[in-house]
Amino acid sequence: MSYSEHFRRKVIAKLEEGYSIRAVSTQFEIDKNTILSWKKRIEVKRTRPRKPFKIEDDALRADVEKYPDDYQYERAVRFSCSAASIGYALKRLGITMKKRPYATHKPKNP
Template sequence: MGYPVEFRRKVFKLKEKKELTYEEVSELFGVSMRTLFRWNTRIEIKKKAPKPRAINLEELKNDVRNHPDSYQWERAQRFGVSQHCIQHWLNFLGISCKKNTKTSKSQRKYTYKLPE
C-alpha cells in the first residue's frame, strides 16, 4: 500500500519550508528519492481500473444447476478459463462441494450445491 496523500503533501510542505534537498528529505522520512520525484510529478494516488471478470457469474450458477456433478476442470474447459478461476468464483458465490452418497465408494463423485 502506498503512502497517504496527506503525508505526501506534508513532506513537500516541509521540503519547501526548510529548503531541503531531495536527498535530505529522503533520509529524513525514509522514502527513496525516486519516490519523491514520482510524488512531485503526481501527488495523487493512481486509481486502477477494475479488471473485468473472466466469466459471467449467472452463467456459472446456471452451469452448476445444469451440471451439479461436473468437476471444476470440466467447467473450466466449458468457460475457457483455468480451474483456479472456477474454484475462486464457486467459493465467492458460496457454492460448496457435497459428496454424492447415492453411489458406491468406487464410483462416488462430488456434486456442487448452490446456497439456499
C-alpha cells in the first residue's frame, strides 16, 4: 500500500523547513531512498504499466474450439510462443484442462 499524497507533502515540507533527510526518515520511519524518490515525483502512481498479451483471447478461444484435444505445446507451435504462456493465457480465460468423464474412471474395490 502506498502513502497518501498528503503525507508525502508533509514529509517534503519538513525537508523544506531545513531538516536533513536522515532526521526526517527517522522521525516518520521511512527509508531515505523513498524520500529521495518523493522529491523527484510526489504524485501517487495510479496504474502500473502492463505489457500487452502476446496471445489474443479470441484467437486462443477459436483454437481451443477447433482443436479441443491438443496439448499446450502444440498450441504454442501454432502461436509461436512457449507452452507456459499458453498455460497462463488459458488460465486467464478460465479454460481448464480436459477431464475424463466420470463413467470412464476405474471402479472402486469394495
